[in-house]
Amino acid sequence: DVKVTQSSRYLVKRTGEKVFLECVQDMDHENMFWYRQDPGLGLRLIYFSYDVKMKEKGDIPEGYSVSREKKERFSLILESASTNQTSMYLCASRLGGRYNSPLHFGNGTRLTVT
Amino acid sequence: TQLLEQSPQFLSIQEGENLTVYCNSSSVFSSLQWYRQEPGEGPVLLVTVVTGGEVKKLKRLTFQFGDARKDSSLHITAAQPGDTGLYLCADGRHTDKLIFGTGTRLQVFP
Numbered sequence: 001d002v003k004v005t006q007s008s009r010y011l012v013k014r015t016g017e018k019v020f021l022e023c024v025q026d027m028d029h030e031n032m033f034w035y036r037q038d039p040g041l042g043l044r045l046i047y048f049s050y051d052v053k054m055k056e057k058g059d060i061p062e063g064y065s066v067s068r069e070k071k072e073r074f075s076l077i078l079e080s081a082s083t084n085q086t087s088m089y090l091c092a093s094r095l096g097g098r099y100n101s102p103l104h105f106g107n108g109t110r111l112t113v114t
Numbered sequence: 115t116q117l118l119e120q121s122p123q124f125l126s127i128q129e130g131e132n133l134t135v136y137c138n139s140s141s142v143f144s145s146l147q148w149y150r151q152e153p154g155e156g157p158v159l160l161v162t163v164v165t166g167g168e169v170k171k172l173k174r175l176t177f178q179f180g181d182a183r184k185d186s187s188l189h190i191t192a193a194q195p196g197d198t199g200l201y202l203c204a205d206g207r208h209t210d211k212l213i214f215g216t217g218t219r220l221q222v223f224p
Contacts, residue, residue: 004156033211040123042202043157043214058211090156100145100164100206105156 003027006091006106013113019078021109023091030096032074033103034058034066037088049074050096081113118203118215126221130192135218137186137203145206146186148177151217152199160188162206193222 007022025032030051035043035058045058047066055066063085067075074093078085088110092103119138127133137146145164149157161170163179163186170177174197176189190197200219204212 035214040216042118042120042216045211045213048211092156100147100162102147102159102162103149103157103204103212105158107155 004091004093004104004106006089006109008109009107011109011111013078013081013111015082015113017078017081017113019081019111019113021076021078021089021091021111023074023076023106024072025074025093025104026072027093027104028071029093029104030071031094032068033092033094034064034074034076035090035092036060037090037108043090046076081111083113085111086113087111118205118213120201120203120215120218122218123216124219124221126223127193129194129222129224131222132189132191133193133220134187134189135201135220137188137215139184139205141184143179143183143186143205146179146183147204147206147212148186148188149202149204150199151202157200157202190220193220195222195224198222 004025033048034046049055049068065077090108091106094103095101121136147162148160151157161177166183167181168179174191178187200217202217203215
């Protein structure tokens, strides 16, 4: 089974801090994604990556950046955390170039910014 | 940002009841995936439907894709507490990313 591991289940950070959310997958998937999940808004795509060192903005990239230096690892960076970034963050991976391949999600990181 | 509309937003039922949840879009789906997210976990794929009018069954779950490929439904027969979770539909119109619906949160009481 594919395993997607997010480094933290819960994080509490202060406004203005730089925050790193880490995600690792073990199935050699080309594509990796960061979503945030908020009540009533579903999952919204922040950034995704086709392959190592490649990244594309999703629907809500403002205030975030990403890094993909190795195929298995995709990091989400909040340059200066703000309270409106309090949310559940979900990382996912999938096989690239295959139409309809499923997303495999981690268990999420619940971030609170105070 | 386009979101898929799911209804109802919340559903609370007793064990043994039947239920149907819906996923609608103003645009034609290229394909549709249904995921279930249990509390404290990430979403997990249940099924992918591709062809208009397609029906797929997964034990007590029946998935239907509308003939015009603009809507889909998920019917659960004789719901059980283990069905509790957030049900999400996702549009695969882009080959590299999915657009998710707003979700239906289902609670099944024993």
